[in-house]
Amino acid sequence: MAACAPKQKVSNMDYEWIPEKERKMFVKTVGIEFRHIGPDEHTTSDWCTVAADRLLNDLGWQRDEIPLLLFVSQSPDYYLPATSLLVQHRLGLSMNCMAFDINLGCSGFVYGLSVATSMMRSTGFKKALLLAGDKSSASTNYKDKSTYPLFGDAGIATALELDDTAEPMLFNLQSDGSRAEAIMIPDCATRNPMSPETYLEQQYEGGLIRHRRNLALDGLSVFNFSINEVPENIKATAEAAGNPLEFYDYLVLHQANRLMTEQIRRKLKFPPEKVPYSIQEFGNTSSASVPLTICWDTNEAVRTSKKWFLMSGFGVGLSWATASICLDHIVCPEVMYL
Secondary structure: OEEEEOOOEEEHHHOOOOOHHHHHHHHHHHOOOEEEOOOOOOOHHHHHHHHHHHHHHHHOOOHHHOOEEEEEOOOOOOOOOOHHHHHHHHOOOOOOOEEEEEOOOOOHHHHHHHHHHHHHHHHOOOEEEEEEEEEHHHHOOOOOOOOOOOEOEEEEEEEEEOOOOOOOOEEEEEEOHHHHHHEEOOOOOOOOOOOOOOOOOEEEOOOEEEOOOOOEEOHHHHHHHHHHHHHHHHHHHHHHHOOOHHHOOEEEEOOOOHHHHHHHHHHHOOOHHHOOOOHHHHOEOHHHHHHHHHHHHOHHHHHHOEEEEEEEEEEOOOEEEEEEEEEEOOOOOOOEEO
């Protein structure tokens, strides 16, 4: 597992759209002090490619022996073709490699891991690459304090190898499209194509200013959804795996909001030392946040020992998912920067 983020690091204490007192309160409660923001010329696939290239080199894998590549993101390089195909070429993988995209955000890593492992079991593929990440900063408006200081950019790569003697993985995937408008970019796809009105800024309740290509976030709805649905999903996952919650060494939660994450942690009665964080350094990195947190905060533990994890991603869709997974002396370099 490897992660890459942009070199540029910005502080939310420099976010001058809101008063200094409000900035301090935001950092204290939401937990996001810094974010890594990509330049215009870099995309999610760039960070994923750096992470995957390092991982393949560290593992000593041959590029022509990888038959499956998945790319999970909601900020692709182009409207078409699929970004996975571009990465397949950039990594020098064989034309016999099956490559496709999965359009998911915050739950995307867990969903993608489920798809990749299921395909490996059903096809007999011995190896696979799962890439995930987002350039969420490209969709926020500086004048919208409900989104702008939340999101950072990153990409990750996970290398998977089929081993019949390995500990089992178990997944619990859920969705509710009736609440889709809680996190949405309204314009520039086929339902609402780009129009003269798309980039006209409007003011919304609370003094939020954005246009219809910007990300719109109903923070209260997402908060309530997360603290109500996610703990039950996590408990059901552990129960299905036949393990009490105390069995797990770590609970890695999507890094959206520290106050929200702490509510989930307390509901599940997980001790603080078992719940790692990366939000203070990277903000909300969407589908990259769970593996980025592992690479950032539990790097040494997963490289040098055997640890059991509950991993949970939740948000845009609305979609949420948990995985029960054992990481046993895995290759996990320190977070890279591009």
